[in-house]
Amino acid sequence: MAVIYATLIVKGKKTIDQVPLTIRDQVKQILIDLECPELAE
Numbered sequence: 001m002a003v004i005y006a007t008l009i010v011k012g013k014k015t016i017d018q019v020p021l022t023i024r025d026q027v028k029q030i031l032i033d034l035e036c037p038e039l040a041e
Contacts, residue, residue, distance in 0.1 A: 002026035009039050016040055 005027045008014040016039065019027045028040040 002030055006030040006034065010034065010036060 002023045005014060005019045005023065009016060009019075009027070009031060016024065016027065016031075031037065031040040
């Protein structure tokens with residue numbers, strides 16, 4: 001599920017604030033790994 005949210009954030013469909021708190025840290029790490037750390041803020 002974290003990968004799906006990360007993909008939606010990269011595509012501009014969601015923001016990090018819309019990610020459930022339970023997986024937000026995982027999504028942030030995926031965005032950092034994808035070299036998109038600015039989207040994890």
